[in-house]
Amino acid sequence: MKWYKERMWTDCWAGLDNKKKKGKDIVEAVKDLSVVDNAADIERTAKTNKNVDVIKEFAAGNAKKESNFVVVGHVDAGKSTLMGRLLYDLKVVDERTIQKFKSESEKIGKASFQYAWVLDQTEEERARGVTMDIAQNSFETDKAKFTILDAPGHRDFIPNMIAGSSQADFAVLVIDSSTGAFEAGFHLQGQTKEHTLLVRSIGIQRIIVAVNKLDSVSWAEERFEEIRQQMTVFLTSAGFHAKNISFVPCSGLTGENVVTPLKPSKAPWYKGSSLITELENSSPLARAIDKPLRLTVADVFRGGIQNPVSISGRIDSGTLQVGDVLLALPSGEKTAVKAIEINNDPRPWAVAGHNCTIHLAGIDMLHLKQGDVLSSVSNPIPVVKEFTAKVLAFQTITPMAVDIHRGRLHVPGKITHLVRTLDKATGEEVKKKPRFIGPGTAAQVKVSLEQGVPLERGGRVVFRFGGVTVGSGVVE
Structure with a gap:
């Protein structure tokens, strides 16, 4: 009787192991199919690209x-x-x-x-x-x-x-x-x-x-x-x-x-x-239209049956048109532009400065989130886990844990080193390795992040601690 029970449990566990293995196989197969479907979707969408000279079109326009x-x-x-x-x-x-x-x-x-x-x-x-x-x-x-x-x-x-x-x-x-x-x-x-x-x-x-x-x-x-x-x-x-x-x-x-x-x-x-x-009487900021594409994601949503993955956001630099293949970072997934809307009006293209809605093809929602950046495949934005920044302190800053904000993105990080304080007018070094940075003081600091984020030279960041803004800076 004891042998029978042991054999029964052995067979039972073996059956469960087989089911788990089959389940994993099914999951992997679904993933493989998803990759194939996404690649095909991107390829189909890319064929709709009319290769418009967007910079020329924008310059020729007589828009307000x-x-x-x-x-x-x-x-x-x-x-x-x-x-x-x-x-x-x-x-x-x-x-x-x-x-x-x-x-x-x-x-x-x-x-x-x-x-x-x-x-x-x-x-x-x-x-x-x-x-x-x-x-x-x-x-x-x-x-x-x-x-x-x-x-x-x-x-x-x-x-x-x-x-x-x-x-x-x-x-x-x-x-x-x-x-x-x-x-x-x-x-x-x-x-x-x-x-x-x-x-x-x-x-x-x-x-x-x-x-x-x-x-x-x-x-x-x-x-x-x-x-x-x-x-x-x-x-x-x-x-x-x-x-x-x-x-x-x-x-x-x-x-x-x-x-x-x-x-x-x-x-x-x-x-x-x-x-x-x-x-x-107020003028917009100068548009970095001739720079590589950078579009910061403000929101990710389902745009309907025809557009299962859509995002809204501002184009920080560059241009965008229907059919463009882009890289979503930090996930590293490719996607293609199915349609563009500005204030609910369909547009064939958009340029730096536009807040727009983009309907995407060939990407799953789990690969996109607020604060991500869509960029050109040939010239993507770097994904970093540490950087140096020139900061202005609003409160006293020491080597400390902080929340780092860039647009919709905010991630935990740490100011690891106070490199030097700077003259605000000239940018020249005032003091090396200060123990702290007082309010109103400019300084160079090193920052580490808990996870990789899309960030490049010239990017502006805000540092907060305990619900208070302690400083802001520019990535070097």
């Missing part, structure tokens, strides 16, 4: 200038309301929609949120009354096309704010000018300073300061000047040139000086432009 701007500022400064009002006054959003939002917001005791809901569209954002992720919308005037990137103001969502800023050409900093509110956002551990430092460190050079809610202080010139003077000192110390800073008094709730110019009877002292005019 296109800009992306990020809206930043302390929580409750009125960023979403201001942008919602802008879209309403430009007739991008109709009266019926605003009335619907007004009725719904009144039901939950947030009657003033009707314009904010144009951009804050998730139930949680509307219930909490704060933007949590990047809200995106587009509009067009007679002179230009724009994409709004409305960033969260709350400190809990700074990573999303960094992601939005990395896609922008310039910034709109919204200040709440009501009594005590500016001071809370600027002095008392608010987000005004951190947001400003971040957008500048990411490479933004042009900033429009929307002095919002000025109607709450009866359009007082003294209040506007008080804010303008304090912010000018801070912005110039952060690296913005005075010629690239504009101040606009406005009210997102009433719409005054957003699209419709401010009436002289309200503020006879103000001789400047409306917000929309300042936006139109």
